[in-house]
Amino acid sequence: METVIKVENLLKRYNELIALDNFNLEVKEGEIFGLLGPNGSGKSTTISCILGLLKYDKGNIEVFGKKMSPYEYDIKRQIGVVMQNVAVFDELTVYENIDYFCGLYIKDRSLRKQYVKEAIDFVNLGDFEKFVPQKLSGGLLRRLNIACGIAHKPKLIFMDEPTVAVDPQSRNNILEGIKKLNSDGATIVYTSHYMEEVEKICTRIAIMDKGKNLAIGTKEELKNMINLGENVSIEILDFDEKYIQDIKKLPNVYSVEYVNKNLHVKYTKGQRNLIELLDFLRERNVEFGHVYSELPTLDDVFLEITGKELRDGE
């Protein structure tokens, strides 16, 4: 796979504040690359530098193998941007908005017409073509924002929190659409603070904080980087909390708590953890109901690596 974006030793200062500190990044062709980080971690600054919206102090940015600058219009032609804030003209209709943003890249009228139609179909806004943005709901507006960013069929798409304030149904449509764009050949750089979204669609993820790239890899690779095993939850209606200390002494147990008639046990890595816990309960005649076991989530990874809850930060 070819490298689509290569960022090397990027340094960006805002007066005394270092927004990006020798930041490195490599995005390969065909990836859906997730950029995760709390507020102020440098995600937007990174994207702005790559897009040529911001000057940087040091480092090198290459896109499609060429050095990126604000005047590299050939490179920009292959890039689509879906901003976090909906950026459309209130005075124009849905069709006119998509046509305008597509027209910034595509001069051929008939080709543009076809692309606009496809973008409208892609985001399922066919019934709203003649509506002005003020008449659209939040979800539809987000879809229009996406259509404006991708109508010209870019090879590289930056999506900065495209699902903020969107209802679950629209969010699923958008995520499915992103997957479709990717399967059609687009490389996508995706930022979100909805961890489950990133986990669902991203093929590789970078975790950023304080302008640095703390970890990078597939979600499995990231989960392997931290010293956490599965999380086990067992429904116990009548539990004597004196057993908690004994459970803590079991192999690989990281933490134990009993909340709302449920026993939660977190493990570090290891094998047969669940079997040993269930044996422990049976031996003490503790009756239990449902048992759940799940691998650590990206939330756990993020918390472990940055020491912060992503949602709280954002």
Added chain:
Amino acid sequence: MIVFKTFFKILKKYKLVIAIYAGIFFLVMVLTGGSDNGVESTFNGESIDFTVINRDGSYMGDAIREYLSQGNNFKEKKDDIKSLRNDLYYRDIYYVLIVPEGYEKSVEAGKPMELTNMKVKASAMGYYMDIKVDRFVSTVNNYIAAGEDLQSAVDDAMNIMDNETEVSMMTDNKVKKNPDYYTYYTVGSYVLVSVVIGCVAPILMVFGKKDIRKRITCSSISYKSYNLQLAAGTLITCMAIWAVFNLLSWILYNGGMSAVEFALHMLNTLCFVIVAMGMAFITGSLVSNKMIIDGITNVLGLGMAFLGGAFVPLSILGDGIKKAAKFIPVYWYITGTEKISGVENTADIDIHGIAVDMGVQILYAAAIFALAMVMIKKFRVKES
């Protein structure tokens, strides 16, 4: 040319704004059209509608009526107080004088009875009539006291008080009588500023919104092409406004002005439209709220028009205001318009003066554009 085309798509949405300003303009034209720009050349005295109820049926009563009729308008009314009150209420008459029975005899005796009157409340006209009546009666009284009989006294009083006041108009040689289209062009300064800012600034504001601008910067359209397309849209819009304004003048006053005069007016309005374009540019680039733009449009349009002499002739403005007005581009537009309007032959045209007026306007436009560039740069740096 997508930016250029979109500029006009958005402009279409402001049809209403253009229609409103055009409507205001025509209203102002209608209201000011007959006033000949406030320069009066004749004087007409005002006459007061009145009646006299002569209960005495005497010669003296008739004499008073006859005297009051000079310059005023006597109306025959019945001797009915209720009906007279109604007439006063509905302003059919403004003054009622009641001559009581035995009045003539009391005058002859040198002790005139009190005359009763009714007048429109708080009306200056009634008091003016009171003064006239008092003067006439006291004059008659003086003649009688001097030994004349009533008839001679009345006749003499009528003769000496028959003199009509001569009114001579104080004329200022600096105020020439301006032709009809002078008002069109002076009041037009308000319309030009309002329509140009009202149409162009909101569109530039829309294109200048931070998120839209960011997205455009990310796109493959070059800065040069983008700015040129926006500039072309702005320029064509302003030129269209200028053309329509002058075309309308040509239609309304065709034959009223010479071709040279019309051409000079076109040039003068062109300079002024460029100034207005600069104002629209700075407003649209720095303001991010349509309501604020509307406010600025009204303040700039009306404020400059009042101070610059668009609504009140420069000749009657105070020296202090005139000095301040020189710092407003409208002033130079209006002085240019004054110099161009009503010139009967080409040799009389003050080309040098007109060129200075137009030149100052262009300098103003250049200064506004330069200021806009500096402010936009500072604003954008601060924003990023």
